[in-house]
Amino acid sequence: MYLRLATKDDMELVRAWRSNPLIYQGFFTQKEPLTWEEHIVWWKSRNKDWREFIIVLDDRDIGVVSIGQLDHWTPEIGYFIGNPTDWGKGYGKKAVQLALEWLREYGKKYCHTTVVKSNKRSMSLLKSLGFKVVAEARKGEVWMTKKL
Numbered sequence: 001m002y003l004r005l006a007t008k009d010d011m012e013l014v015r016a017w018r019s020n021p022l023i024y025q026g027f028f029t030q031k032e033p034l035t036w037e038e039h040i041v042w043w044k045s046r047n048k049d050w051r052e053f054i055i056v057l058d059d060r061d062i063g064v065v066s067i068g069q070l071d072h073w074t075p076e077i078g079y080f081i082g083n084p085t086d087w088g089k090g091y092g093k094k095a096v097q098l099a100l101e102w103l104r105e106y107g108k109k110y111c112h113t114t115v116v117k118s119n120k121r122s123m124s125l126l127k128s129l130g131f132k133v134v135a136e137a138r139k140g141e142v143w144m145t146k147k148l
Contacts, residue, residue, distance in 0.1 A: 017082035
């Protein structure tokens with residue numbers, strides 16, 4: 001497994017994944033499938049301080065890792081595996097581990113994420129990697145941090 005930088009060619013696949021209710025139920029702000037226009041606005045909102053990576057397993061694109069706020073002392077990490085048939089196989093954990101290695105090589109010492117409280121699988125995965133819940137981010141969402 002490895003991470004590769006996402007390109008414009010990945011936009012439709014990422015939108016399809018993000019429009020799956022099983023995926024976006026884990027997002028705080030998205031409550032319905034995305035239109036193409038909404039997805040383009042989101043894609044273009046990622047500035048130079050964000051990196052979108054595609055998770056590749058055996059030459060197959062299986063998900064996304066986002067690393068944002070690289071200009072901040074504690075960048076934000078997010079991830080999802082696009083096809084539920086790939087869930088529960090350790091791919092998300094390995095992808096987050098690769099992203100954490102990337103952050104260390106980038107020179108960062110800490111990172112954070114926010115997780116919807118009802119997303120128990122993600123909370124468990126992140127805790128297994130050493131993330132700690134430090135606060136409520138927004139109602140129904142926790143803020144988790146990790147020292148790299």
